[in-house]
Amino acid sequence: MAVGKAVLKVVGGKLLRAEVEHEEGIIKRVKLSGDFFLYPEEALEAIELDLQGATVEQVADRVNETAKALNAELVGFSAKDVQAVVEMAVSSS
Amino acid sequence: MKWRVIPVSERPGALNMALDEAVSEGVKAGTTQPTIRFYSWNPSCVSIGYFQSIEEEVNLPECEARGIDVVRRITGGGAVYHDRAGEITYSVIAPQEMFPTGIIDSYKVICGWIIGGLAELGVQAEFKPINDIIADGKKISGNAQTRRGGVLHQHGTVIYDLDVTTMFTVLRVSKEKISDKLIASVEERVTSLHKVCGASREQCYAAMMAGFTAGKEWSQGDFTPTELERAAELAKEKYSSREWNFSK
Numbered sequence: 001m002a003v004g005k006a007v008l009k010v011v012g013g014k015l016l017r018a019e020v021e022h023e024e025g026i027i028k029r030v031k032l033s034g035d036f037f038l039y040p041e042e043a044l045e046a047i048e049l050d051l052q053g054a055t056v057e058q059v060a061d062r063v064n065e066t067a068k069a070l071n072a073e074l075v076g077f078s079a080k081d082v083q084a085v086v087e088m089a090v091s092s093s
Numbered sequence: 094m095k096w097r098v099i100p101v102s103e104r105p106g107a108l109n110m111a112l113d114e115a116v117s118e119g120v121k122a123g124t125t126q127p128t129i130r131f132y133s134w135n136p137s138c139v140s141i142g143y144f145q146s147i148e149e150e151v152n153l154p155e156c157e158a159r160g161i162d163v164v165r166r167i168t169g170g171g172a173v174y175h176d177r178a179g180e181i182t183y184s185v186i187a188p189q190e191m192f193p194t195g196i197i198d199s200y201k202v203i204c205g206w207i208i209g210g211l212a213e214l215g216v217q218a219e220f221k222p223i224n225d226i227i228a229d230g231k232k233i234s235g236n237a238q239t240r241r242g243g244v245l246h247q248h249g250t251v252i253y254d255l256d257v258t259t260m261f262t263v264l265r266v267s268k269e270k271i272s273d274k275l276i277a278s279v280e281e282r283v284t285s286l287h288k289v290c291g292a293s294r295e296q297c298y299a300a301m302m303a304g305f306t307a308g309k310e311w312s313q314g315d316f317t318p319t320e321l322e323r324a325a326e327l328a329k330e331k332y333s334s335r336e337w338n339f340s341k
Contacts, residue, residue, distance in 0.1 A: 017146070033145055035172070
């Protein structure tokens with residue numbers, strides 16, 4: 001099991017931090033933090049949970065699916081930015 | 094709908110955040126009028142956004158040494174150093190249907206009240222999405238909004254005076270980085286009412302009051318005993334707790 005951390009400042013948006021535990025290309029746990037906005041706020045826990053078991057390439061789609069299911073709105077970042085910061089975190093470890 | 098406007102008072106950070114939540118609960122229950130309140134922070138306080146990690150963002154030993162509180166907000170956004178004398182903070186808490194559905198559109202409405210207040214002081218300012226107001230191309234106000242249970246709650250600060258050195262000591266920037274260069278670059282990005290118009294804090298507060306109340310049916314009010322009681326409970330049980338403040 002490896003753990004990586006990364007920070008991404010979204011151009012024209014907010015700052016995203018990711019801490020990712022992963023093993024053999026599979027995400028085991030993700031912790032996202034930063035100065036972004038997300039409505040409703042509780043959707044972040046579901047997004048983090050739904051990323052467990054995903055590959056890095058699946059992150060954006062999973063974030064979009066969870067957000068859609070919860071009618072959540074991401075402000076200051078996008079699902080693609082989450083994938084980018086997760087990818088950076090995995091690469092760093 | 095008639096607004097209740099609560100004049101400025103200073104309180105610790107946990108109690109300030111708790112009062113906002115107590116008022117939100119009342120608005121949700123239909124027992125409280127839409128409310129605008131002004132406040133400041135005593136002692137000075139760092140607030141962090143809902144999604145931020147306190148340990149990543151805040152130099153906790155420095156805060157403790159300087160007697161500066163730290164509290165996590167119910168709203169997203171970034172870490173803010175609330176200097177006791179350095180800013181005017183507001184909260185707007187009202188049924189969501191009183192505002193546009195779009196997040197940015199609703200920011201724009203409330204930020205428009207601030208811009209109106211700044212105009213009273215002769216300061217020309219504009220809304221800069223997502224959540225800032227700029228004057229002279231520099232940030233003069235930061236704002237954060239949440240919507241829960243049909244209630245829109247936005248709070249924000251108008252910077253009156255800026256203590257860059259303290260700000261960058263308590264926000265988590267390593268000591269080596271508090272160089273003249275960094276401070277100069279922050280001063281290039283952020284400004285204050287004192288700098289742009291030289292008005293007194295009282296004049297700035299009066300202008301904000303004018304900006305927030307213009308065109309509204311309103312009356313001056315205060316927190317109800319129920320709100321104060323609930324806020325005291327929330328300040329103790331939630332906003333002072335390690336579980337809440339260290340949850341990310």
